[in-house]
Amino acid sequence: MRFIHAADIHLDSPLNGLSAYPDAPAEQLRSATRDAFTRLVDRAIEEAVDFMVIAGDLYDGAWRDFNTGIFFCREMGRLKRVNIPVYVLFGNHDAESEMTKKLELPDNVHPFGANKPQTFKIDDLAVSLHGQSFKQRDVTTNLVTAYPAPTAGHFNIGVLHTALEGYASHASYAPCTIEELQAKGYQYWALGHVHEFERWTGAATIVFPGNLQGRNVRECGRRGAVLVSVGEAGEVEVERIFIDVLRWEQLEVDASDCDTLEQVVRKVAQALEAVLDVDGEVPRAARITINGTTTAHGELFGLEAQLRGEVLAQIASIGNDRLWLEKVRIHTKPVVDAAKLHERMDAFTDLQTILEEASTDVDFMKELQKELAPFAGKAPLELQALVPLIEQIRTGELKSLVDEVAPSLLAHLVQAE
Incomplete structure (x- = not known):
């Protein structure tokens, strides 16, 4: 028996971080979550799986119109025609209270109810699936305790949308522990909510498949679902299947051995070409961070726009039908020796002294x-949450800004000299 376990599909959810750029793949951004889901259905048909499980957040919230639901029904119709049933649990994003529109689903789609745990039995496979959808978005109680005892003689699958415990980056919905899941007596737990792949083995195999399609640069790397195979003796094999249609990458480029902007750009180009050596057919959106203590720091100071233009030119030469730039960040440090500047006894020494004292000069900080x-x-309000400097200006906490800019300014002036 084989089935596909997917979660956190977030149909029609926007991909954030590229749409403001004129070189962004606008059409791919709009359709990425749909295209990934279509690829998932394609894979289910190719593998001739016995059924599919979706463990929450199929939708990203209430539909703007019926097109999202119509798209899902169309894809489910494709599975119906090849006799593949689908068992759907709704999580925090598509909880009963969140969805204002609904459509009648094809009869091969079996949604778990939200009032209490529900069991679906597939007798010819000797499989039982147990699950409970979210009634409202904020389910903070442990749902597992009410899940039924395992069906004797069946392969039991628990379907649950949960943060487990210890995932600080995810809201603590339906909290429970690995120990509780292992003790329930089921053979497999199909989890959702956490967007990274995780797997635990023991009495039960417990899996977060991760989300189907990365939606921003924080969700980087390969994304997809899992194909689960169960042997005659109940042994479980989990295979990751990667079906994302646009992949986010975070590239760290060490500029320690670079002396000029041109050398930094060449290293960035090499890093981008290396990314495309793996799964090169999947388009990439990359965030590039330039690190290292380098003599090029002074030349890079304040030149994020110039560096971005240079990197875009490199991408254009590589082929920007497969590669887009999300952002360039400069986190380099200067090589300038502060002690040696003090020994020079010239204008640089005077400037260094002024800058070193600036952050403790009350009048200067007030003027700044x-x-x-x-x-x-x-x-704008939406920018304030993204740029800590804005809040620092309001509160007058500008010491970190001065401490960061001072050495960079000195390095830039020394290099210019």
Whole structure:
């Protein structure tokens, strides 16, 4: 017996981080979650699986219109025509209270109820699936305790949307422990909610398949579902299947051995080409962070826009039908020796002294806050959460800004000299 376990599909959820850029793959961004789901259905048909399990967050919330539901029904119709049933549990994003529109689903789709745990039995396979959908978004109680005892003589699958315990980056919905899941007596737990792949083995095999399609640069690397095979003796084999249609990458480029902007750009180009050596047919959206203590730091200071343009030119030469730039960040440090600058006894020494004392100069810090206040006041609300500097301006906590800019400014001036 074989089945596909998927979760966190978030149909029609936007991909964030590229849409503001003129070189962004707009059409791919709009359709990525649908295209990934279509590929999942394709794979189910190719593998001739016995059924499919979706463990929550099929939808990203209430539909804007009926097109999202119509798309899902069309894909389910494809599975119906080849006799593949689908068992769907709804999580926090598509909880009963979150969905304002509904459509009648094809009869091969079996949704778990939200009022209490429900069991679906597939007698010819000797399989029982147990699960409970979310009635409202914020389910903070342990649902596992009410799940039924395993069906004797069946392969029992528990379907659950949960953060388990210890996933600080995910809201703590339907919390429970690995020990509780292992003790339930089921053979497999099909989990959802955590967007990274995780697997535990023991009395039961417990799996988070991860989300189907990365939606921003924090969800980088390969994404997909799992293909689960169960042998005659009940042994379980889990195979990851990667079906994302656009992949996010975070590239760290060490510029320690670079002396110029041109050398940094060449290293970035090499890193981008290396990314495409793995699964090169899958388009990439990359965030590039330049690190290292380097003599090029002074030349890079304040040149994020220039560096971005240079990197975009490199991408264009590589072929930007497969590669897009999300962002370039410069996190380099200067090589300038502060002690040696003090020994020079010239204008640089004077400037260094001024900059070193600036962050403790009360009058200077007040003046700096006054000068920057109009910028902070004009910043839109959605930007304020993304740019810590705005809040620092408002509160007058600008020491970190001065401490960061001072050595970079010195390095830039020394290099210019």
